[in-house]
Amino acid sequence: METFDAIRTRRSVGKVKDDPVPKSLIEKILEAATYAPNHYRTEPWRFFVLSGESRKELGEVLEGITRSENIGLDQEKLDKKAEKSRNNPLRAPVIIAVGVEPSDKKNVIQIEEYAAVHSAIQNMLLTAHALELGAIWRTGAVAYHTKVKEFFGLTAKGELAGFIYLGYPDMNPKTVKKTGYKNYTVWMD
Numbered sequence: 001m002e003t004f005d006a007i008r009t010r011r012s013v014g015k016v017k018d019d020p021v022p023k024s025l026i027e028k029i030l031e032a033a034t035y036a037p038n039h040y041r042t043e044p045w046r047f048f049v050l051s052g053e054s055r056k057e058l059g060e061v062l063e064g065i066t067r068s069e070n071i072g073l074d075q076e077k078l079d080k081k082a083e084k085s086r087n088n089p090l091r092a093p094v095i096i097a098v099g100v101e102p103s104d105k106k107n108v109i110q111i112e113e114y115a116a117v118h119s120a121i122q123n124m125l126l127t128a129h130a131l132e133l134g135a136i137w138r139t140g141a142v143a144y145h146t147k148v149k150e151f152f153g154l155t156a157k158g159e160l161a162g163f164i165y166l167g168y169p170d171m172n173p174k175t176v177k178k179t180g181y182k183n184y185t186v187w188m189d
Contacts, residue, residue: 001129001130006126006129006130007126009129010125010126010129011129011173011174011176012135012136012137012173013134013135013136013169013171013173014091014136014165014171015091015134015169015170015171016091016092016093016133016134016165016166016167016168016169016170017093017167017168017169017170018093018167019093019167019168020051020093021051021093021094021133021166021167021168025131025133026049026094026096026166028127028131029096029124029127029128029131029133029166030047030049030096030124032123032124032126032127033045033047033098033120033121033123033124033127034120035123036116036117036119036120036122036123037116037119038112038113038116038119039108039109039112039113039116040103040105040107040108042102042103042105042108042113042116043116044100044101044102044103044113044114044116044117045098045099045100045101045116045117045120046098046099046100046101046152046154046158047096047097047098047099048096048097048098048099048152049094049095049096050089050094050095050096050097051093051094051095055089055090055095056089056090057151058089058095058097058151059085059086059087059088059089059090060086061147061148061151062085062086062088062089062142062148063082063083063085063086064147065085065142065145065147065148066078066081066082066084066085066142067082070082085142089163091165092165092166092167093166093167094165094166094167095163095164095165095166096124096163096164096166097152097160097162097163097164098117098120098121098124098160098161098162098163098164099117099152099154099158099159099160099161100113100114100117100158100159100160100161101113101154101155101157101158102114102157102158114159114161117161118161121137121161121162121164124164125137125164128164128166132168132169133166133167133168133169134166134167134168134169134170134171135164135165135166136164136165137162137163137164138162138163138164138165139161139162139163143160143161143162143163144159144160148160
């Protein structure tokens with residue numbers, strides 16, 4: 001797939017099949033991530049590949065967060081919401097959690113560490129698309145919760161940049177009309 005075509009045609013795929021994804025394809029996606037630009041070559045990304053039972057373990061953490069943050073909710077509603085949280089990681093056969101561990105070097109600017117990891121995620125999404133896999137980058141308040149950081153063993157200054165849910169597509173993403181670059185561009189001579 002030609003690069004510009006991959007960029008133009010990549011879409012978030014929120015529904016994937018349960019079919020296993022070969023490790024070799026996951027490794028290509030991870031390798032592509034490491035080619036993202038990063039100032040001072042700090043390589044601030046951390047990858048956690050979840051499949052099988054580890055997705056259930058993450059689900060237990062997400063359920064615990066949901067229960068602790070919704071104490072005043074009616075029990076039936078709480079149980080339903082907690083069950084949804086517990087099952088979220090089971091929506092794809094593979095989840096790649098992507099963390100940011102900012103460098104301690106004094107010349108490194110923290111926001112640039114996040115920019116590098118976000119660039120790595122874009123490389124991952126484009127590679128997944130080129131490999132005919134479906135992927136969606138999921139975030140939200142739960143992704144940044146302390147319990148999630150602890151689950152992945154991130155340091156106090158580390159953060160999770162999000163979850164990439166990965167599998168073979170089980171849907172056809174809608175065509176999206178993009179606003180042209182001209183609406184956001186100022187040419188300065």
